[in-house]
Amino acid sequence: MDKHLMNWKTKIALFVFGLILLSCNNKNNQMTIEEPQDVAKVVERPAFSADSAYAYIEKQVSFGSRVPGTDEHYQCSLWLIETLERLGAKVQVQSTQFTTSDGKILPCYNIIGSFNEEVKERKLLASHWDSRPWADQDTANQDLPILGANDGASGVGVILEIARQIQASATKDQGLDIIFFDVEDYGISNVTDSYCLGSQYWSKHPHRPNYFAYKAILLDMVGAKNAVFAKENNSIIINSALISEMWNTAKQLGYGKYFVNKKGGSILDDHVYVYKYTRIPMIDIIHYDPTTLSGFGDFWHTHADNMDIIDKNTLQAVGETVFATILKD
Numbered sequence: 638m639d640k641h642l643m644n645w646k647t648k649i650a651l652f653v654f655g656l657i658l659l660s661c662n663n664k665n666n667q668m669t670i671e672e673p674q675d676v677a678k679v680v681e682r683p684a685f686s687a688d689s690a691y692a693y694i695e696k697q698v699s700f701g702s703r704v705p706g707t708d709e710h711y712q713c714s715l716w717l718i719e720t721l722e723r724l725g726a727k728v729q730v731q732s733t734q735f736t737t738s739d740g741k742i743l744p745c746y747n748i749i750g751s752f753n754e755e756v757k758e759r760k761l762l763a764s765h766w767d768s769r770p771w772a773d774q775d776t777a778n779q780d781l782p783i784l785g786a787n788d789g790a791s792g793v794g795v796i797l798e799i800a801r802q803i804q805a806s807a808t809k810d811q812g813l814d815i816i817f818f819d820v821e822d823y824g825i826s827n828v829t830d831s832y833c834l835g836s837q838y839w840s841k842h843p844h845r846p847n848y849f850a851y852k853a854i855l856l857d858m859v860g861a862k863n864a865v866f867a868k869e870n871n872s873i874i875i876n877s878a879l880i881s882e883m884w885n886t887a888k889q890l891g892y893g894k895y896f897v898n899k900k901g902g903s904i905l906d907d908h909v910y911v912y913k914y915t916r917i918p919m920i921d922i923i924h925y926d927p928t929t930l931s932g933f934g935d936f937w938h939t940h941a942d943n944m945d946i947i948d949k950n951t952l953q954a955v956g957e958t959v960f961a962t963i964l965k966d
């Protein structure tokens with residue numbers, strides 16, 4: 638994902654749409670969108686195993702860097718397909734390819750797992766599963782790919798564990814789709830729309846015609862020790878109600894330390910394209926701490942993004958919060 642660059646058209650469109658939303662929702666025309674109304678409601682703590690989520694992350698990292706076009710990437714795609722099938726999902730793989738600015742052909746596999754397709758009202762969990770081909774934020778070996786334990790694998794690990802819990806419990810009637818987007822992290826900061834290629838493709842060619850999900854959550858970098866999730870700005874514009882619901886849920890579950898009540902930056906991640914082309918109101922849960930210099934943490938796009946920075950307490954906090962939010966209608 639790209640921290641800074643959001644193309645101006647998208648920015649303006651989101652802003653205008655945000656204004657319309659705000660003015661519709663707000664009779665007194667006040668621009669406040671903070672604090673949910675239903676703080677008193679008790680959230681039930683869902684079953685979620687951080688050990689299991691951790692093992693799913695470790696397994697992805699064991700393939701090596703999942704850079705599109707490499708054998709490690711291909712082998713990991715097979716494992717993801719097999720795992721989703723084992724967890725009871727109907728799996729579709731959307732394959733395409735992209736040509737990079739330097740003429741390289743990149744295969745792209747968006748891996749989609751669906752539960753209970755007969756349920757009409759859909760919920761969606763998504764994460765990117767590829768890892769970045771360069772360590773451009775590192776001080777050494779910048780040309781080598783990163784392992785992406787957090788940037789990529791962590792979101793996938795949390796989602797797989799939620800799928801496992803759904804399958805093993807009385808909540809297995811959920812109309813849930815999972816999408817693991819590919820080729821998210823091949824972007825170059827000064828090249829417009831060069832990030833999030835897999836989600837851009839899926840958003841223009843959804844796996845089902847007119848596909849829609851009324852509750853949609855993207856996870857990106859959700860496993861680092863002492864992670865901070867500020868409320869990402871585009872997500873607030875796209876779906877402030879869901880942001881409030883999630884942060885409220887986190888607070889009730891005792892995870893206010895992670896889900897801080899602060900506004901984050903505007904991050905151009907898969908959710909922006911999903912919303913732009915499908916109008917699915919997807920929010921992004923992303924490690925972003927506005928009080929630090931890099932925002933994304935010191936590991937971001939460096940070789941330090943390996944299993945050493947993954948923390949089970951963070952996985953537990955994110956897993957329970959996302960799962961509780963998904964289970965609530």
Ligand SMILES: [Zn+2]
Binds near residue numbers: 769788822938
């Ligand atoms: Zn990244």
